[in-house]
Amino acid sequence: MSDVNARIGDIVNSNDIVLFMKGTPLFPQCGFSSRAIAILDHLGAPYETVDVLQDMEIRQGIKAYSEWPTIPQLYVKGEFVGGSDIMMEMYEAGELHQLIADSGIAVQG
Numbered sequence: 001m002s003d004v005n006a007r008i009g010d011i012v013n014s015n016d017i018v019l020f021m022k023g024t025p026l027f028p029q030c031g032f033s034s035r036a037i038a039i040l041d042h043l044g045a046p047y048e049t050v051d052v053l054q055d056m057e058i059r060q061g062i063k064a065y066s067e068w069p070t071i072p073q074l075y076v077k078g079e080f081v082g083g084s085d086i087m088m089e090m091y092e093a094g095e096l097h098q099l100i101a102d103s104g105i106a107v108q109g
Contacts, residue, residue: 004061012075016105017047021072032084036072044108077103
């Protein structure tokens with residue numbers, strides 16, 4: 001499991017914003033992943049995604065890595081933020097935009 005943790009750690013720490021999701025941004029494979037992508041797209045910040053359906057080790061490993069049982073999972077500047085429900089609550093309160101701004105991540109037009 002430590003090899004998977006190292007792979008996940010590399011992904012999390014080498015991207016300002018990364019979303020572990022089911023599917024891809026163009027073709028999400030669950031409603032929660034679709035909602036997470038919609039939120040990120042609306043914020044206009046650049047992000048990377050990892051399709052956990054393409055890698056079973058990552059699909060299981062990310063749950064242990066974050067100690068969070070569900071997917072999608074959002075990381076900003078290496079820190080676990082939460083799943084789609086938490087993202088929605090933070091987005092509606094303006095907290096997600098503030099977190100991204102406070103992290104020094106440039107938002108596109």
